[in-house]
Amino acid sequence: MHALLMTVLLGIGATAVMDLWGLARKPLLGMARPDYGLAGRWIGYMPQGRFHHRSISSAAPLRLEKLIGWTAHYVTGIGFAAVLVYFHGLSWLQHPTAGPALLVGLGSVAAPFLLMQPGMGAGIAASRTPCPACARTQTVITHAAFAVGLYAAGWAINLLYALT
Numbered sequence: 001m002h003a004l005l006m007t008v009l010l011g012i013g014a015t016a017v018m019d020l021w022g023l024a025r026k027p028l029l030g031m032a033r034p035d036y037g038l039a040g041r042w043i044g045y046m047p048q049g050r051f052h053h054r055s056i057s058s059a060a061p062l063r064l065e066k067l068i069g070w071t072a073h074y075v076t077g078i079g080f081a082a083v084l085v086y087f088h089g090l091s092w093l094q095h096p097t098a099g100p101a102l103l104v105g106l107g108s109v110a111a112p113f114l115l116m117q118p119g120m121g122a123g124i125a126a127s128r129t130p131c132p133a134c135a136r137t138q139t140v141i142t143h144a145a146f147a148v149g150l151y152a153a154g155w156a157i158n159l160l161y162a163l164t
Contacts, residue, residue: 006093006161007085010153011078014105017149018077018142031138040069042120056120077146080108084150093161096154105147112139 022033042053044062053059062068084092084104092100113125113136122128126135 003085003090006090006157007082008078009157010085010093010150011081012074013153013156014081014146014149015074015077017152018146021142021145025138034142036069036073037066038069038120039072039116040065040067042116043072044068052119053121076111080104080146081150081153093154093157096151096158098151101150101154102144102147105143105150106140108146109140109143112143 025031026033038056041059041062042056044065045051045053045059081104084100087104088100117126117135117139118124122135123132126132126139129135
């Protein structure tokens with residue numbers, strides 16, 4: 001149970017850092033925050049057997065899509081934290097290092113590039129967007145923030161655990 005709690009806290013912490021970057025990029029770069037409601041819309045259509053959309057923004061909105069999207073966002077962050085803990089063990093939480101956090105955080109880019117963006121109509125690695133290079137760069141930067149979040153949350157958990 002202890003390992004599960006630490007993994008959940010790691011994923012929540014890392015995802016929160018990613019979200020803080022999402023808030024900061026508007027005033028810093030003039031870019032809108034990611035819309036997890038659209039991810040919720042995409043997921044919300046899956047029980048009906050619809051996994052691909054020409055354009056998710058033109059699909060009819062669904063009730064609770066924002067809740068679905070934000071929940072999926074945090075559950076996914078916890079899932080990637082579990083990958084880190086699975087491959088590097090709880091010992092990583094006792095002595096967090098940047099390498100594994102960067103590997104998992106940047107590796108998580110595969111999810112939007114290969115699943116979400118194609119499923120939502122943006123093409124593989126945002127190839128069908130008006131500026132694929134811009135979208136790819138923002139995706140990588142956002143997931144780099146998640147990687148930093150894994151490392152920072154690992155240290156925070158380590159410090160909190162040491163205090164108990």
